[in-house]
Amino acid sequence: MSQRKVLECDVLIVGGGPAGLSVAGALPEDVSAIVIHQDKEIGKPVRTSGGSWLSDMQRLNIPQSLFQIIDTLDIFSDNQKTHLSFQEDRPVVLDVTGLYQWLGTKAEDRGVQIFCDTKFQTTQKTDDGRFETEVRSKAGGIEKVVSKYIVDASGVHCAVLRSLSLGPKPVRYGVGIEYEYALGANDPHRAVLFVGTDALSGYGWVFPTPDNRLRIGVGIIHPDTDLSPREMLEGFLKSSALKRYGMTVEGLVLQKNGGTIPSIPYDPKLVYGQVIRVGDSANFATPIVGEGIRICIEFGDLLGRKLGKSLLTGSSKHLLDYEAACQRAMARNYRVGVSANKRISSYGVADWDKSVARLDRLNERDVVALLKAEFSAKLVLRTLLGLLRSRTEKCLKRLGGHRQS
Ligand SMILES: Cc1cc2nc3c(=O)[nH]c(=O)nc-3n(C[C@H](O)[C@H](O)[C@H](O)COP(=O)(O)OP(=O)(O)OC[C@H]3O[C@@H](n4cnc5c(N)ncnc54)[C@H](O)[C@@H]3O)c2cc1C
Structure with missing residues (x-):
């Protein structure tokens, strides 16, 4: 009979997106940690359009090769337009795969083990106060992880919380589809957002990327609408709207991306004893445009440092500091944002x-x-x-x- 492969560590992180990898990269080197990630590779497939802000990327020390700086942004509705030529902060479009892999390498450099193609199944607390987590590894690797702490960084899936009956999967969520084309003759520093007929109950975007591509996408809120974002995007691409926005599409689709993001009120509870949530599983993305990457990196990093202190001192105070810092940064803004989001999702x-x-x-x-x-x-x-x-x-x-x- 084959022996079940069991690993032990201080911290098990479920999900190798920007939140989980940032937690992993900020843990002290003497803390043993494992990341399990259900996808075959870090950063692939892409599930986000990667818009962010220059000031935040600089503050978070993200290398400039991992983003494209945007100088001008045009926002279109059916009959109106506004033009922004940025003088202060600038939007950026991230090389999503490159950024996530960079975060993964930082974590591995600290000694964190990352297992791809490995899916969290269930977890339970044992009599000695640790967690026994069952995992399924397609590559035939580990089967069980025993850890003192578990971080739920599984995004919209909330895999750990659901397994422990600590919370449900979000009932209201944004769903987006995006196609990538060659940049062609389009301006590499100009982006477009569009609302109205082409993206009712949401918005659309046209972003130039650092690798000379054009990402064109539509995101809408379910169940506020039961429209399909894919059908909307394909209808949009067949229409003359891109021409009106001063952009063109050349050649075939090079890559198709798609993802889901929670769109529910912010809940300040993030720490459940030794189970902590971070990122989309904690509803960190902003309620207006659903921008979460910079927030996941900033507060993932904070959680990693606080977890290190908790392990060192045995005190839960540090984790509650993390919870309080997130609440200060997000609770009020997100309350205003969610009510605006609910209103605009029914806009005509x-x-x-x-x-x-x-x-x-x-x-x-x-x-x-x-x-x-x-x-x-x-x-x-x-x-x-x-x-x-x-x-x-x-x-x-x-x-x-x-x-x-
Ligand atoms: C269409 C769309 C467009 C977006 N555009 C932007 C944007 O322009 N800018 C921006 O900043 N943000 C954007 N976001 C939001 C951003 O992508 C998220 O906020 C961010 O990715 C959340 O990071 P995370 O690490 O919490 O979760 P994720 O990025 O979802 O990573 C979690 C990972 O956990 C893995 N996982 C899930 N369940 C399990 C399991 N059981 N076992 C093991 N692994 C598991 C998943 O495969 C996933 O890769 C967008 C989101 C969508 C859907």
Whole structure:
């Protein structure tokens, strides 16, 4: 009879996306850790469009070869357009596979073992307070991992939480499809976002990538709509919309990407004793545009450092510090963002036209803050005042019209 292959470690991380790999890369070298990842390789297949921000990439020390800097962004609705020529912070488009592999190498350099093609099945707490986790490895490797801590970094799957009945899979989620083409004659530093008919209940994007490709995608919210993002994207590609946006598509599709992201209110509980969640399994992506990578890296890194301290001191205080830091950074902004997200997911063409016209009246800093879901009291007030001003102007115009007639 063959012996079951059992490994032991301090920390088992389930999921080798940006969150799990960042936790792994920040653990002290004397902490033993294992990452199990169900895909055959780190960073493939791609499940994200990889938009982010230059200031964040610099702050997180991400090498410049792993992103493309965007100088101008145009946002289109059916009948309106706003143009942003960035003077301060700049958007970037990430080499997603390259970035995740870079994070994986950093973790391995610290001595973390990464097992690809290895899927988390179930886990249970044993009498000695550790976790016994059953895994299925297609490559015929490990079968069981015994660990003191488990990190759920499995993204929208919430695999560990569900196994321990600590939480369900999200019921409301964004689903996106994206095709990659050769960049061709398109500007390598210009991106487009589009809303309205071409991406009702969501939005679409056209991003140039660091490897001279053009990523064109559509993301929508289920179950708010039961439309298929693939059908929407294919309809969009057959339409003349790209021409209107000043872009072209050449040749065949080089790669198809697709993914799912939770779109539910932020829940501040992240620590359940020795089980901790991070990344999409903790709903870290922003509620307006669903941008999660930089947040997963920043707070994954924080969790890795705090876990190291917890193991060293035996105190859970450090993990609660992580939970509190995430709450400070996300809870309030995401509350505002989720209510905006619910409203805009039912927008029709006219609502989107009005919103894009409103965006056109905001300054660059405010548009960036809205896209990043950073709602300072000043921004909320300025947006409300702008709304009030435009409504008052319309009423006055209407009254003037009545008087003349
Ligand atoms: C269509 C789309 C577009 C997006 N665009 C952007 C964007 O432009 N910018 C941005 O910043 N963010 C974007 N996001 C969000 C971003 O991709 C996520 O926030 C981020 O990937 C979350 O990272 P994570 O590590 O938590 O989870 P994931 O990236 O999902 O990684 C988790 C990994 O765990 C693995 N896994 C799951 N279950 C198991 C299991 N049982 N056993 C072992 N492994 C398992 C999965 O295969 C997966 O690879 C987008 C998301 C989608 C869906």
